[in-house]
Amino acid sequence: xxxxxxxxxxxxxxxxxxxxxxxxxxxxxxxxxxxxxxxxxxxxxxxxxxxxxxxxxxxxxxxxxxxxxxxxxxxxxxxxxxxxxxxxxxxxxxxxxxxxxxxxxxxxxxxxxxxxxxxxxxxxxxxxxxxxxxxxxxxxxxxxxxxxxxxxxxxxxxxxxxxxxxxxxxxxxxxxxxxxxxxxxxxxxxxxxxxxxxxxxxxxxxxxxxxxxxxxxxxxxxxxxxxxxxxxxxxxxxxxxxxxxx
Amino acid sequence: xxxxxxxxxxxxxxxxxxxxxxxxxxxxxxxxxxxxxxxxxxxxxxxxxxxxxxxxxxxxxxxxxxxxxxxxxxxxxxxxxxxxxxxxxxxxxxxxxxxxxxxxxxxxxxxxxxxxxxxxxxxxxxxxxxxxxxxxxxxxxxxxxxxxxxxxxxxxxxxxxxxxxxxxxxxxxxxxxxxxxxxxxxxxxxxxxxxxxxxxxxxxxxxxxxxxxxxxxxxxxxxxxxxxxxxxxxxxxxxxxxxxxxxxxxxxxxxxxxxxxxxxxxxxxxxxxxxxxxxxxxxxxxxxxxxxxxxxxxxxxxxxxxxxxxxxxxxxxxxxxxxxxxxxxxxxxxxxxxxxx
Numbered sequence: 218x219x220x221x222x223x224x225x226x227x228x229x230x231x232x233x234x235x236x237x238x239x240x241x242x243x244x245x246x247x248x249x250x251x252x253x254x255x256x257x258x259x260x261x262x263x264x265x266x267x268x269x270x271x272x273x274x275x276x277x278x279x280x281x282x283x284x285x286x287x288x289x290x291x292x293x294x295x296x297x298x299x300x301x302x303x304x305x306x307x308x309x310x311x312x313x314x315x316x317x318x319x320x321x322x323x324x325x326x327x328x329x330x331x332x333x334x335x336x337x338x339x340x341x342x343x344x345x346x347x348x349x350x351x352x353x354x355x356x357x358x359x360x361x362x363x364x365x366x367x368x369x370x371x372x373x374x375x376x377x378x379x380x381x382x383x384x385x386x387x388x389x390x391x392x393x394x395x396x397x398x399x400x401x402x403x404x405x406x407x408x409x410x411x412x413x414x415x416x417x418x419x420x421x422x423x424x425x426x427x428x429x430x431x432x433x434x435x436x437x438x439x440x441x442x443x444x445x446x447x448x449x450x451x452x453x454x455x456x457x458x459x460x461x462x463x
Numbered sequence: 464x465x466x467x468x469x470x471x472x473x474x475x476x477x478x479x480x481x482x483x484x485x486x487x488x489x490x491x492x493x494x495x496x497x498x499x500x501x502x503x504x505x506x507x508x509x510x511x512x513x514x515x516x517x518x519x520x521x522x523x524x525x526x527x528x529x530x531x532x533x534x535x536x537x538x539x540x541x542x543x544x545x546x547x548x549x550x551x552x553x554x555x556x557x558x559x560x561x562x563x564x565x566x567x568x569x570x571x572x573x574x575x576x577x578x579x580x581x582x583x584x585x586x587x588x589x590x591x592x593x594x595x596x597x598x599x600x601x602x603x604x605x606x607x608x609x610x611x612x613x614x615x616x617x618x619x620x621x622x623x624x625x626x627x628x629x630x631x632x633x634x635x636x637x638x639x640x641x642x643x644x645x646x647x648x649x650x651x652x653x654x655x656x657x658x659x660x661x662x663x664x665x666x667x668x669x670x671x672x673x674x675x676x677x678x679x680x681x682x683x684x685x686x687x688x689x690x691x692x693x694x695x696x697x698x699x700x701x702x703x704x705x706x707x708x709x710x711x712x713x714x715x716x717x718x719x720x721x722x723x724x725x726x727x728x729x730x731x732x733x734x735x736x737x738x739x740x741x742x743x744x745x746x747x748x749x750x751x752x753x754x755x756x757x758x759x760x761x762x763x764x765x766x767x768x769x770x771x772x773x774x775x776x777x778x779x780x781x782x783x784x785x786x787x788x789x790x791x792x793x794x795x796x797x798x799x800x801x802x803x804x
Contacts, residue, residue: 267689269689289688289689289690289691290691293691299689301689304686305683305685305686305689305690306683306686307678307679307682307683307686307687307749308682308683308749309678309681309682309749309750310675310678310679310682314675314679318675318679318686318687318690318692319687319690319691319692320690320691321672321675323672330671330672331670331671332669332670332671332672332675373690
């Protein structure tokens, strides 16, 4: 059964059609590369799945059940985690505090709930070690490199034991070595049966790690096929419109 | 080997508490306050007397109590200009209620309730309707002060019914603390309230989810929203917290003065914001501590007091306080610039 399914989803903002009749099925443990030019509707699609706003038309289904997300917490409750392009980090907080932002661990002293920093630092350190990242839990995010920030954002998704992780341009602003690490992480998520939607402009990254590729152009899905049956040349053509559909 | 490398990095980044200490603005403001204190002790015969120190600590307590609330608001990236007006509203509600012979146990909850209501309206307009904090709280300043005038018909109230001694003791009383070798120190009761509030606020800011969410909102509001922090509720609560601090200060100040007029707390928002900023709170949000706010308030009051003792016209006070705000912000900018390079 598909972990996430979109059925004829459309979204318009006033007169602007951002998404038109997009249908999409994502199976557990599948890595789907979502590609398209700027303004093709990738971000809109991500925001609908993330619960930032509802679709104008169509339905979203998780494991066969129709779901309606009114806020991001609803989507997270269903097991959807997002790594945003700008990573959604607070510069003034530590790595561990960012990982646990919005779901901080607490210890109860009667009615008083006190933050359990020790447990948060410990678990965050484990997550960073798992990512083979040099990020230290007590460091302020302000002082971190792009790769370290990425690790913080990805570590955040690992907390929740998600069913599906959406990554918006995770390899856009980091070093070559860190890209290889992020791609390895995506493979590890797949091994755990977690589906990954990888939104990226970087063709080599998508072809290195994805099982299937979906191309959007001007809000319409123009391709949805196994990566083995496609090629970077074909995808480039689909993105630019040189090839109509595939 | 790898572990020892990690350790040494860790030590370099976190281990050196001295370098951490000197990088804190609060530390330098504390040093400035202590230096001013020592210099004044020698420069003026009056400064270090029991009576003067009693006055200084009591005077600064009112500003410091509100500055703690203001710091919470500024940390979220907001501002609350209505604190002086909320102070007079709270004072007027407690004064007028007790004037009619009502018990202090009814009057104080009423006053604090009125303050919380003003804060809740501020917070609601800012969080749910999206009006800029500056505009909302500026409007609230005008509304609340005018309501205080309506309530009292702009009269001076100085008869507080049967519970009057309790109110006067609350704001004007003191507790004697006996120490070895020196005379017992009289601690004004507003200072006791300040200490309790400081401990509670420091705990809340550092050790609760609410506190961390304040800093998260100030650091990156969008990130906080996306990770599921209840941003709107936190914002409403922080303006209520600030208004509550102003309300508490209002009750205490009326108790100290023994009268309440509608000019109480006029222009106080400037001193409060100054205390917070001088104490290391970043006006852009995300950085600030309750302790810093209290130290900032103390420094302002010491300077103010010293100008009087040294015989400098009180007209100069605004110049000094204003200058301090600018210098504090300037230091912050310079530090941020050197950190980026």
